[in-house]
Amino acid sequence: MSGPAQNRRVLSGMRPTGQLHLGNYHGALKNWIELQYQYECYFFIADWHALTTGYEDTSTLEEYVWTMAIDWLAAGLNPGVATLFIQSKVPEHAELHLLLSMITPLGWLERVPSFKDQQAQLTDRDLSTYGFLGYPLLQSADILLYRSQYVPVGEDQVAHVEIAREVARRFNHIYGREPEFEQKVEKAIKSLGSRNSAMYRNLRKEFQEKGHADALAKARALVESNARLTVADRDRLFGFLEGAGIAILPEPEALLTSTPKVPGLDGRKMSKSYGNTIGLREDPDSIVKKLKAMQTDPARVRRTDPGDPDKCPVWDLHKVYSNADTQAWVQRGCRSAGIGCLECKAPLIEKIVEEVGAITKRAVEFEENPELVRGIIGEGCERARQGAQQLAEGGANRRDEHRGEVRVVPASRELAAELFVLLALSGNGRVVGRAANRHDHSA
Numbered sequence: 001m002s003g004p005a006q007n008r009r010v011l012s013g014m015r016p017t018g019q020l021h022l023g024n025y026h027g028a029l030k031n032w033i034e035l036q037y038q039y040e041c042y043f044f045i046a047d048w049h050a051l052t053t054g055y056e057d058t059s060t061l062e063e064y065v066w067t068m069a070i071d072w073l074a075a076g077l078n079p080g081v082a083t084l085f086i087q088s089k090v091p092e093h094a095e096l097h098l099l100l101s102m103i104t105p106l107g108w109l110e111r112v113p114s115f116k117d118q119q120a121q122l123t124d125r126d127l128s129t130y131g132f133l134g135y136p137l138l139q140s141a142d143i144l145l146y147r148s149q150y151v152p153v154g155e156d157q158v159a160h161v162e163i164a165r166e167v168a169r170r171f172n173h174i175y176g177r178e179p180e181f182e183q184k185v186e187k188a189i190k191s192l193g194s195r196n197s198a199m200y201r202n203l204r205k206e207f208q209e210k211g212h213a214d215a216l217a218k219a220r221a222l223v224e225s226n227a228r229l230t231v232a233d234r235d236r237l238f239g240f241l242e243g244a245g246i247a248i249l250p251e252p253e254a255l256l257t258s259t260p261k262v263p264g265l266d267g268r269k270m271s272k273s274y275g276n277t278i279g280l281r282e283d284p285d286s287i288v289k290k291l292k293a294m295q296t297d298p299a300r301v302r303r304t305d306p307g308d309p310d311k312c313p314v315w316d317l318h319k320v321y322s323n324a325d326t327q328a329w330v331q332r333g334c335r336s337a338g339i340g341c342l343e344c345k346a347p348l349i350e351k352i353v354e355e356v357g358a359i360t361k362r363a364v365e366f367e368e369n370p371e372l373v374r375g376i377i378g379e380g381c382e383r384a385r386q387g388a389q390q391l392a393e394g395g396a397n398r399r400d401e402h403r404g405e406v407r408v409v410p411a412s413r414e415l416a417a418e419l420f421v422l423l424a425l426s427g428n429g430r431v432v433g434r435a436a437n438r439h440d441h442s443a
């Protein structure tokens with residue numbers, strides 16, 4: 001691996017709601033499998049997020065968590081390169097969520113489009129809870145906790161990344177100010193060395209004057225890759241790129257991914273709630289039966305009627321699974337009534353049975369060895385906690401730099417306490433006294 005992406009962090013999660021299906025695989029997992037070799041990836045099983053809509057019955061939650069872990073591993077997520085973990089095993093997610101909830105205006109959460117949409121759709125549940133309203137904020141904490149640069153999302157999820165950006169901006173605006181910021185930034189820029197200093201200034205100018213996101217990404221990578229910078233100077237240089245204060249929480253970016261549309265058996269989006277799925281580990285006989293009965297172009301009533309692939313969900317599956325020759329064969333055969341629908345589905349059935357069969361085979365190895373799975377995820381949780389604590393340590397190191405101390409081992413790894421100390425150092429009167437006292441007691 002080479003290039004700036006090497007040190008860039010990607011974070012994404014999935015709610016454990018039962019066995020995954022082909023929509024999850026092609027819509028997210030396959031993309032993650034590619035990303036894990038391009039970025040430093042953190043992928044988490046979002047069990048706390050599952051509670052935001054399913055808090056009443058938690059009896060299957062644990063089983064679903066481990067089902068998901070096996071699905072991920074069998075599909076090809078590699079714990080040797082990506083960190084795979086369970087959200088609730090890293091309590092810092094909850095701590096940062098709590099802190100962010102103090103500064104987040106209610107209106108921001110109420111305006112997230114999925115809040116009203118889901119309340120309207122999930123009418124069988126009482127979603128007038130803070131947990132449900134606040135889930136985009138928990139997502140923000142998930143992202144910001146690891147100082148993630150990228151969040152892979154589809155178009156419909158961009159609003160969630162946007163709220164994380166707004167929350168980070170607000171946090172930095174309130175707590176990132178410090179006396180003599182400009183002078184300290186100048187010193188930090190000079191410490192990059194003359195060539196890199198000039199490059200940093202040019203990239204900042206390009207971003208600020210022309211809004212080039214590419215220039216911002218390059219400038220961040222330049223700062224990130226400089227091992228000689230102190231933690232505080234690195235945050236100052238990050239902050240100076242976009243504003244006039246320290247970037248305690250860097251703003252993440254949406255990594256827009258064009259994922260193929262995977263239709264369900266009835267033509268709607270494949271989704272467990274519609275009962276139109278093909279499972280990632282489904283039995284071959286069941287796959288064949290389901291695909292044979294799958295909805296086609298409704299205008300094609302008889303075998304002799306010509307059809308229109310653009311009105312047929314089977315065609316969408318061909319776009320995912322078939323090569324150019326097969327696709328051309330479908331187009332010709334359907335429009336001329338040269339092939340029947342069962343004939344058209346045959347190559348798809350073969351491909352899907354093969355794909356699911358390979359995943360199922362790998363899953364059996366993990367199912368038969370639950371200790372291995374627990375070990376892999378346990379290690380991932382430990383690595384994730386260390387990643388999460390870097391934010392706290394960043395706060396601790398910055399505090400020591402302000403005091404001119406050299407810290408060898410962080411005295412406290414408590415994220416909340418460290419962040420409150422950091423807030424105290426920002427010179428913000430509202431929290432200084434309380435936070436400083438807290439630190440003095442614990443030091």
Ligand code: SF4
Nearest residue numbers: 297307312334341344
């Ligand atoms: S021939 Fe294929 S594309 Fe055409 S309607 Fe039948 S299943 Fe759909």
